[in-house]
Every structure is written in C-alpha cells, then in structure tokens.
Amino acid sequence: MERKEDWTPEISRAIVDGLRKRVRAEAVRRGDGIVEHVGKNWISWRSRKRGLVFAEIRSLRGRIQVFILPRPHELHNGGGLARRAPRSQGWGWFRSRLEISSIDQVEGGARLIAQSYEDGVRRGNRGRSTRRDLPPSR
Numbered sequence: 001m002e003r004k005e006d007w008t009p010e011i012s013r014a015i016v017d018g019l020r021k022r023v024r025a026e027a028v029r030r031g032d033g034i035v036e037h038v039g040k041n042w043i044s045w046r047s048r049k050r051g052l053v054f055a056e057i058r059s060l061r062g063r064i065q066v067f068i069l070p071r072p073h074e075l076h077n078g079g080g081l082a083r084r085a086p087r088s089q090g091w092g093w094f095r096s097r098l099e100i101s102s103i104d105q106v107e108g109g110a111r112l113i114a115q116s117y118e119d120g121v122r123r124g125n126r127g128r129s130t131r132r133d134l135p136p137s138r
Contacts, residue, residue: 019057026114032050034047045117047117054113055068066109066112066113068113068116069096069119
C-alpha cells in the first residue's frame with residue numbers, strides 16, 4: 001500500500017483508469033455504455049441506457065473515494081473495501097463508500113462498482129421500481 005506521502009497524481013489517475021476500464025467492459029458486455037461527467041473534484045458514472053448514476057468518485061490525498069448504490073451487506077465484498085456511506089456524504093441515494101488506496105485494490109473496487117451498476121439497472125435510483133421495470137399494462 002502506498003503511503004500518503006508517496007501518493008502522486010499519477011497513482012490517482014492509474015487507479016481511476018483501472019476502474020474505468022473494468023467497469024466500461026462490464027457495461028459493454030451488457031450492451032450498455034458509461035457516460036462520464038467530470039467536475040472539479042469528482043467524476044460520476046451513469047448508465048447510457050438507463051440514465052442512472054451508479055458511482056461517484058473523488059480523488060483525495062492518499063486514496064480514491066467511491067460512492068455506490070448497494071448497502072455494504074448487499075455486496076459480495078470479500079476484500080472488505082465497502083463501508084456504510086455517511087449521511088452527510090451519500091448525496092441522497094448512495095449507500096456505500098469505498099476507499100481505494102493502492103493499485104492492488106482496483107480489481108476488487110471495480111467488482112463492487114460493477115455490482116452498483118447491476119443494482120441500479122435492476123432497481124433504478126433510490127431502489128424504486130421504474131416504469132421500465134414494470135410489466136406492460138393491459
């Protein structure tokens with residue numbers, strides 16, 4: 001694990017690029033795409049088909065912080081990366097927070113983000129059913 005004093009913008013970019021590559025591959029596998037919005041201090045990833053934000057990413061000193069949809073107990077989280085998102089940081093619907101502090105954690109983090117993508121596609125924002133999820137009316 002990199003020490004905070006060894007953390008560089010290149011490490012941060014490498015982690016985000018690794019996450020991006022793996023999550024985009026998952027979306028393409030499902031016939032979808034990822035729309036990325038970049039702000040001054042954050043990146044959001046949205047499903048192109050569903051118009052659903054399923055991850056928010058922030059680069060902080062010594063780590064990458066990722067907010068995702070499912071609760072930690074709903075995730076297959078062997079690496080122990082996911083924690084409950086604090087109410088003050090969840091932006092209303094994100095329920096879990098990941099802290100990725102090394103390149104070695106990218107694969108596990110990407111698997112959790114992919115689970116957030118799948119959860120969002122299945123349930124929609126805030127866990128509510130959307131019109132697309134409902135059977136056609138007669």
